[in-house]
Amino acid sequence: MAEELIRMERIAKSYGRIQAIEDVSLRVHQSEIVGLLGDNGAGKSTLIKVLSGAVPATSGDIYVRGRKVNIRGTTDAISHGIETIYQDSALVTQLSIARNLFLGREPIKGPRFLNRMDKRAMEDVARDLLRKVGIEKNIPPSTPIGSLSGGERQAVAIARAMHFDSDLIILDEPTNNLGVAETQGVLRFVRNARDSGHSCIFIAHNIHHVFQVVDRIVVMRRGRVVADDIDPKRTSVEEVERVITGMSEYEGRGGRGDGAA
Amino acid sequence: MEQHSLAQRLIARPELGPFVLLIVELAVFTAINPAFLSPQNISNTLAFTVELGLIALAMTLLMTSGEFDLSVGSLFGFSPVLMWTLFNAGITSLEIAFLVALVVAALIGLVNGLFVTRLKIPSFLVTLGMLLVVRGTALFITDGFPQRTWNAGGQWLAETLVGDFFIGPFRVYMSLLWFAAAAIVLGYVLTQTKAGNWIQASGGNAGAARARGVNVSRTKIALFILSSVMAAIAGIISSIRTSAANPNSGTGYELEVIAMVVIGGTALIGGRGTIIGTVLGVLILRVMRNGIVLIGVPGLAYNIFIGTIILGMMALHSQLERRHQAGT
Numbered sequence: 001m002a003e004e005l006i007r008m009e010r011i012a013k014s015y016g017r018i019q020a021i022e023d024v025s026l027r028v029h030q031s032e033i034v035g036l037l038g039d040n041g042a043g044k045s046t047l048i049k050v051l052s053g054a055v056p057a058t059s060g061d062i063y064v065r066g067r068k069v070n071i072r073g074t075t076d077a078i079s080h081g082i083e084t085i086y087q088d089s090a091l092v093t094q095l096s097i098a099r100n101l102f103l104g105r106e107p108i109k110g111p112r113f114l115n116r117m118d119k120r121a122m123e124d125v126a127r128d129l130l131r132k133v134g135i136e137k138n139i140p141p142s143t144p145i146g147s148l149s150g151g152e153r154q155a156v157a158i159a160r161a162m163h164f165d166s167d168l169i170i171l172d173e174p175t176n177n178l179g180v181a182e183t184q185g186v187l188r189f190v191r192n193a194r195d196s197g198h199s200c201i202f203i204a205h206n207i208h209h210v211f212q213v214v215d216r217i218v219v220m221r222r223g224r225v226v227a228d229d230i231d232p233k234r235t236s237v238e239e240v241e242r243v244i245t246g247m248s249e250y251e252g253r254g255g256r257g258d259g260a261a
Numbered sequence: 262m263e264q265h266s267l268a269q270r271l272i273a274r275p276e277l278g279p280f281v282l283l284i285v286e287l288a289v290f291t292a293i294n295p296a297f298l299s300p301q302n303i304s305n306t307l308a309f310t311v312e313l314g315l316i317a318l319a320m321t322l323l324m325t326s327g328e329f330d331l332s333v334g335s336l337f338g339f340s341p342v343l344m345w346t347l348f349n350a351g352i353t354s355l356e357i358a359f360l361v362a363l364v365v366a367a368l369i370g371l372v373n374g375l376f377v378t379r380l381k382i383p384s385f386l387v388t389l390g391m392l393l394v395v396r397g398t399a400l401f402i403t404d405g406f407p408q409r410t411w412n413a414g415g416q417w418l419a420e421t422l423v424g425d426f427f428i429g430p431f432r433v434y435m436s437l438l439w440f441a442a443a444a445i446v447l448g449y450v451l452t453q454t455k456a457g458n459w460i461q462a463s464g465g466n467a468g469a470a471r472a473r474g475v476n477v478s479r480t481k482i483a484l485f486i487l488s489s490v491m492a493a494i495a496g497i498i499s500s501i502r503t504s505a506a507n508p509n510s511g512t513g514y515e516l517e518v519i520a521m522v523v524i525g526g527t528a529l530i531g532g533r534g535t536i537i538g539t540v541l542g543v544l545i546l547r548v549m550r551n552g553i554v555l556i557g558v559p560g561l562a563y564n565i566f567i568g569t570i571i572l573g574m575m576a577l578h579s580q581l582e583r584r585h586q587a588g589t
Contacts, residue, residue, distance in 0.1 A: 074472050090469035092462045094532035099458050104473030106455040115454040 002030040011060030020046040021223040033200045035214035043223040052084035053077035083166035085157040093146035098126040129159040151182030275526030279541040290552035300430035310547040311440035319491035321539040323484040327464035327531025331388040333492035335395035337511030340493035341500035345408035370489030374482030399508035408506040448536035464531025
């Protein structure tokens with residue numbers, strides 16, 4: 001097994017008196033795609049929000065490459081190499097692809113006080129990235145995000161995460177509202193990201209999409225991890241569905257009530 | 262998507278509509294009254310144009326960031342009143358009075374920005390409140406009477422701001438050069454710089470910008486300050502040119518300035534802005550005001566034309582926007 005990248009240990013999060021997740025542990029290795037499954041309210045989103053810095057955990061620890069880190073906001077998560085791509089990917093529709101890719105980290109050309117963006121460099125990198133992520137159409141980097149399709153927007157978001165060397169890319173329902181061809185495109189982008197050394201956490205309602213792309217499946221139910229080592233190559237979709245709904249006695253390694261590995 | 266031809270890209274630009282409108286305006290007015298293009302008329306139109314224009318340039322950046330400022334008209338009146346009151350009372354020199362007026366304007370902009378970003382109150386309400394406070398202060402400290410400004414003659418500061426010279430038959434005011442310089446600098450900031458990218462992102466999708474580490478609040482506060490300071494400079498220039506610092510001057514300018522900016526193609530909801538468009542918008546409204554008087558339409562009818570232009574341009578921009586979003 002490759003080197004461990006992320007380890008979340010005994011994470012709990014409560015909103016007032018409501019316990020959203022409890023005693024959850026999760027590991028992600030280098031160049032691994034982990035599928036995170038669970039019914040509505042199982043705690044997937046809360047777990048991801050904790051990891052991406054959107055909400056603070058009530059208790060528990062997060063380790064990146066074995067070092068304990070403190071994630072108090074999205075910028076903390078990004079600086080630790082954790083990038084989250086939401087359904088309505090966090091892009092500015094009015095700005096071009098290149099300007100979105102570099103938003104917040106624009107390269108400067110010439111004297112500093114002129115604050116001039118190096119547009120040429122930005123567009124060159126953008127063109128290169130779009131090819132790398134697997135977009136086959138010739139889309140100029142100056143195209144505004146607003147005129148891209150949903151799948152192309154996801155591609156730009158994934159490309160951005162790849163470029164800024166995010167070790168872990170969290171994809172929250174990236175295939176929602178996408179057509180068949182678009183979905184295949186996004187799954188291909190995710191595989192390409194893994195092949196170039198990035199790890200991913202892939203969250204989707206559609207189990208078939210998850211099966212097509214992930215290396216390992218983690219299932220959550222009622223705020224706990226109930227299975228964390230399901231191999232999609234050796235397990236059927238129906239079996240996983242039963243784990244999600246609690247109709248199965250399948251207990252992966254570190255099963256019910258004990259998410260720790 | 263294949264590369265569009267130059268013609269297609271020109272048509273897609275938001276500045277094309279206002280540009281055509283300006284040409285049509287000039288052609289119609291000149292056809293009806295050739296005196297419209299006389300050097301004297303052009304000089305007069307330009308002199309007054311730049312004072313509102315300076316405010317419109319700053320407002321363009323502010324509106325691109327998703328906010329607007331209704332207090333600019335009151336600052337236009339208040340700042341010269343403050344400056345001339347300090348000077349006429351012999352408290353300070355003109356230069357110091359000028360600096361004090363600008364610093365006070367900057368502080369007012371800062372307060373606007375803090376209310377909007379920290380307390381999350383819509384800029385409409387914050388700057389409406391500030392409008393009343395500032396205008397009220399101007400009226401209160403002057404008892405409603407205009408301040409004397411004729412001591413300005415010969416002062417280097419006054420000459421630098423509004424001194425005039427002739428290029429051939431054209432009388433050019435220094436303020437025109439300041440307007441041109443401001444347009445170039447702010448156009449550069451908006452389109453070429455990192456700051457410009459942040460301004461557009463703040464207005465387009467503040468959440469996304471924040472997630473990328475863009476300091477949205479600081480960007481907006483800086484633009485509120487810029488807006489107030491530009492309004493103060495415009496008011497001071499106007500007071501020197503007309504030899505009057507009237508606490509009531511600038512009333513209603515905020516709406517005219519916002520009209521200029523949106524006619525030029527800047528989005529009212531933020532995210533997209535154009536300095537070239539604003540320069541065209543400023544010229545369209547000023548030429549209209551001047552032209553309808555010259556061709557004999559009663560000046561009182563001015564607002565009918567302005568309103569019609571605003572409605573027409575908004576319809577055009579929304580049409581273009583829809584085609585743009587459809588990806589064609």
